[in-house]
Amino acid sequence: MSTSLEQLVELLNSEQNSNYGSLDELKKILESEEDLLSKCLVFTFDFFSQNRADELKSRFVGKKSPLQDLLKSLKNIPAEERKGAGQLVNQTKQAMENAVTKFLKTYEEHLEQTKIASENEDITLPTCFAKLGSRHPISVVMRDLLVPFQRMGFAVVDGPEIDTEFFNFDALNVVKEHPAREMQDTFFLASEWVLRTHTSNVQSHAMKERGIPLKIVCPGCVYRNEFDMTHVPSFRQIECLVVDKGIHMGHLRHVINELLSAAFGRPVKIRLRSSFFPFTEPSAEVDVECQQCFGKGCRSCKHTGWSEIGGCGVVNRKVLENCGVDPAIYSGIAFGFGVDRIAKDRFAVADLRSLFDGNVEYLSSFSLT
Ligand code: PHE
Numbered sequence: 001m002s003t004s005l006e007q008l009v010e011l012l013n014s015e016q017n018s019n020y021g022s023l024d025e026l027k028k029i030l031e032s033e034e035d036l037l038s039k040c041l042v043f044t045f046d047f048f049s050q051n052r053a054d055e056l057k058s059r060f061v062g063k064k065s066p067l068q069d070l071l072k073s074l075k076n077i078p079a080e081e082r083k084g085a086g087q088l089v090n091q092t093k094q095a096m097e098n099a100v101t102k103f104l105k106t107y108e109e110h111l112e113q114t115k116i117a118s119e120n121e122d123i124t125l126p127t128c129f130a131k132l133g134s135r136h137p138i139s140v141v142m143r144d145l146l147v148p149f150q151r152m153g154f155a156v157v158d159g160p161e162i163d164t165e166f167f168n169f170d171a172l173n174v175v176k177e178h179p180a181r182e183m184q185d186t187f188f189l190a191s192e193w194v195l196r197t198h199t200s201n202v203q204s205h206a207m208k209e210r211g212i213p214l215k216i217v218c219p220g221c222v223y224r225n226e227f228d229m230t231h232v233p234s235f236r237q238i239e240c241l242v243v244d245k246g247i248h249m250g251h252l253r254h255v256i257n258e259l260l261s262a263a264f265g266r267p268v269k270i271r272l273r274s275s276f277f278p279f280t281e282p283s284a285e286v287d288v289e290c291q292q293c294f295g296k297g298c299r300s301c302k303h304t305g306w307s308e309i310g311g312c313g314v315v316n317r318k319v320l321e322n323c324g325v326d327p328a329i330y331s332g333i334a335f336g337f338g339v340d341r342i343a344k345d346r347f348a349v350a351d352l353r354s355l356f357d358g359n360v361e362y363l364s365s366f367s368l369t
Helices: 005-013 023-041 050-061 066-076 079-118 137-151 201-210 249-264 317-322 339-346 352-356 360-364
Strands: 162-164 193-195 214-223 234-244 270-277 280-289 306-315 331-338
Touching: 005 023, 005 050, 023 050, 023 066, 023 079, 050 079, 066 079, 137 214, 137 234, 137 249, 137 339, 201 214, 201 234, 201 317, 234 249, 234 306, 234 339, 249 270, 249 280, 249 306, 249 331, 249 339, 270 306, 280 331, 306 317, 306 339, 331 339, 339 352
Parallel strands: none
Antiparallel strands: 162 193, 214 234, 234 331, 270 280, 280 306, 306 331
């Protein structure tokens, strides 16, 4: 077995004289061609590459190989010698072609084997059909809600889920005797700590920490002591707060429109209904046309044709003052929406609690990606 790559290249490049004067000479040429080929074929596969294998083929049995030249030159020799010479060349050609084909086939098998040996995965093992999960309806709404906010340049901020009464109530102008502070609604923890009842607690944190102007959105979990078809004790809200010079209700209405179309994945009819929140003045409840009866009135919307999804308003000047912001210079807008409530409406879920039963079959029926 030969050892050097240079030798192989040299053999492949060697030219053969295809001129001959007699049958004997022709035989010699053919023999030396066969000899050359056999020298090449004993090289180890390591010296071959796809290119070199192609070279081998074209050098010995290709259209421009010396053998082809010999065949072409047969017409120049005397008729009586032509037949014998032709047979000789054809026999040799056939033998060499067989040898090259056999060699290339084994070479390909060798390549395949090397490839398989280098793979550490057993591709012949039966496939494991892993079941791909689907996104939870609430995650989908949360994701869609954040898109317009990011487009409008809002910062997404986080707020504490365990907070002091001060941030959850006092800073927001919620007086001590307000019903929201009662045990039925709020989960009180040790001393003055509570589980936040709304994402509005982030308002004062953000104003104090980030300063003014401010344009933030805060998605997160909130907690209230309630449990029925439309309420669960731990649910998600999304809070929006903008404080700057000249901010007014018009801005509020625009952001709400943008947001709710994204949240429902289609344009929806919205209504602002005058209301009261201690931390906004004026205040309004935000209603969306019932997505099950489209305003006609059904059980889901308690025959009102509308579904309430949150509150909003112009930030109360007392809240600004509590956070050291001068209400003579700055004004703000804020809203807080129930994300679970939006998901319930968008996906026509009759009982909100069914979204939290952990019933995978039910949840995958929404086929959300
Ligand atoms: N925090 C209020 C709630 O949970 C909603 C709200 C947020 C209202 C901001 C006005 C402004 O009901």
